[in-house]
Amino acid sequence: MTEQLAILGGPRTNTRDWPIWPRPAAGALKALDDVLHSGRWAVSGPYREQEAYERRFARAFADYAGARHCVPTASGTASLMVALEACGVGAGDEVIIPGISWAANVSTVVGVNAVPVFVDIDPDTYCLDPVAVEAAVTSRTKAIVVVHLYSALADLRALRAVADKHGLALIEDAAQAHGAVYRGRGIGTWGEVGAFSMQHSKLLTAGEGGAAITNDPELARRMELLRADGRAFAPSTPGYGEMELVNTAELMGSNRCLSEFQAAVLLEQLDSLDAENRTRARNAARLDALLTELGHRPQQTSEGTDRRSYYAYCVALDPEVTERVELRVIAGALTAELGFPIKPPYPPLYRTPLYGPRTRPRFAISEEHLARIDRREVDLPVTERTQRTVLNFHHAALLADPEQIESIAAAVAKVTANLSALSS
Ligand SMILES: *Cc1c(COP(=O)(O)O)cnc(C)c1O
Secondary structure, three states: OOOOOHHHOOOOOOOOOOOOOOOOOOOHHHHHHHHHOOOOOEOOOEOOOOOOHHHHHHHHHHHHHOOOEEEEEOOHHHHHHHHHHHOOOOOOOEEEEEOEOOOHHHHHHHHOOOEEEEEOEOOOOOOEOHHHHHHHOOOOEEEEEEEOOOOOOOOHHHHHHHHHHHOOEEEEEOOOOOOOEEOOEEOOOOOOEEEEEOOOOOOOOOOOOEEEEEOOHHHHHHHHHHOEOOEEEOOOOOOOOOEOEEEOOOOOOOEOOOEHHHHHHHHHHHHHHHHHHHHHHHHHHHHHHHHHHOOOEEOOOOOOEEEOOOOEEEEEOOHHHHHHOOHHHHHHHHHHHHOOOOEOOOOEOOOOOOOOHHHOHHHOOOHHHHHHOOOOOOOOHHHHHHHHHEEEEEHHHHHOOHHHHHHHHHHHHHHHOOHHHHHO
């Protein structure tokens, strides 16, 4: 019980290596080789009498998620930008976002010149609290961006009802939830748009990448134009060497396209997603049981979740522990025990140093607007509490074998049994 903590020079609880993420799918190398020699490296390149990988991935991912349309994008950030703009969000509109998430959720709202409205989260899922969302709706609210955070799905039924009641767009940020299912439907299909990231750390990745899915053909068309400089796919198959993307005068866009290399890798990686999600869920369930026994509370997901996906594993520590020793210190001690980063949550979006609208001249619009996007007064109690109590670690560790998974609970037991050594 009183074995010396690793951070103080004692033996580590786990001495083995952890799985490395990402893991290349079996067919990825061949697919890359095919693109390399295809004469087409981008969807904006000439047609080579073979369907672009970008088109193939779009179809495969739409099918996978159960959506009618998929618009691949260069990043998750790009997918959020095209989703917001396609839904008509623009200058001065208010967009409701959760108090805690990755910085992209505030930077994209400010990026379309709208006003982020930070709303508190549910204490068990760490996702938007629908009651708090409804209380934050004003006549200027245009959209809600709900984030399925870490391993939880938000209460989509309640959020969908709030959006419908007030005529708002619901955008699902599913950057951390590839493959999850809620009330019989794929995640990302409950909102007008579902936005995904395929950045290095995500459950499906090509290093960088993204996708926006929707069932609405008009939104799909707008997102397609927004992400390809206002170009759209030609209505009929072009001849060899001709461009497949053609100019339209419908909508000004930006280039936010996924390359053929990324699309080819994603198409292959998609084949491994379900099996990896199952492994992660099985190991998470084992850890849930062990940590609950120790008096801690693993992250919960909303009622109606049929299939959960684990981007990160989260647990709220017994408050008696975090009252004695600061979370950051416990995280450091666990990291030393395990040889794998155990982290406090993202800082609140209204406090993240990555949010700095005044650092970019394009945002220096007016003092009135700057005052509206100032966040210094924001203080959300549940968001703040998660900062003090919730630890998380990346899903790569959930691909380890059960014995190594158990070492995580053993490390938590060891550290919490030695709090006095940490506080002195
Ligand atoms: C990763 C992530 C993003 C941004 O995706 P990028 O591909 O890095 O631009 C947005 N939202 C959430 C919740 C994320 O985890």
